[in-house]
Amino acid sequence: MTYCLGIKVKGGLIALADTRITAGTNATTSRKISTHQIGKNSIFLMTSGLRSVRDKAITYFEEELLEGDFKFNKMYKVVNSFGELLRRVAKEDKAALASSGLNFNLHTIIGGQLQEDDTHKLYLVYPEGNWIEIGEATPFAIIGNTGFGQPILNRAVTFDSSLRFALKTGFLSFDSTRVSASDVGYPLDIVIYKTDSFEMNEQRFTYDELKPIAKEWAEMLKESVKQLPEDWMDNLLKQE
Secondary structure: EEEEEEEEEEEEEEEEEEEEEEEOEEEEOOOEEEEEEOOOEEEEEEEOOOOHHHHHEEEEEHHHHHHHOOOOOEEEEEEHHHHHHHHHHHHHHHHHHHHOOOOOOOEEEEEEEEOOOOOOEEEEEOOOOEEEEEEOOOOOOEEEOOOOHHHHHHHOOOOOOHHHHHHHHHHHHHHHHHHHHOOOOOEEEEEEEEEEOOOOOEEEEEEHHHHHHHHHHHHHHHHHHHHHHOOOHHOOOOOO
């Protein structure tokens, strides 16, 4: 499984992806996010699904980006192109995968800003190649293991959140997933894009680097629970 999170706030974009790959009892590490900086055009892409589908779609996509002059001027055109390439991979491989008992599956988060975009953009692309744009009402998208990390995002992150606050909450979302799902884990790749900067800032974090933050959060969470009002329990626990 995978945990990839894209967040869009007023100040920019956050992309966060784990790197754990599991196959049976074996666990390896593989990068699940790619960044593309072509002049004043900044794009990141994260995927969750069959590795063979991902590698083929990304190979076609990178070829499309680098072939001749860069032909895109807005993000939605990049997303349309990726969707078309994903449908091409489906035509080539879907039947063979089905005959082996595998479903054609690849969910993708694409974000960034091109020269003629009025602001930064974030999209969720489905395996069929269709997509939605992530807006202000629910300013994030998760692909992969979605159940454990979403509650804290729902409660805390809004479009008006600062990049710093959104990143902190995004990490806690990942940490909640990591401690609950054995198929999500470090190292953790993070990309930050500040609106109108046309520049990606990327860093990989290890478990040891972020362990103190996760530990402090766990202790703060326990203390917060202890401090919640308890009078509503009195009748239930009157014999305690």
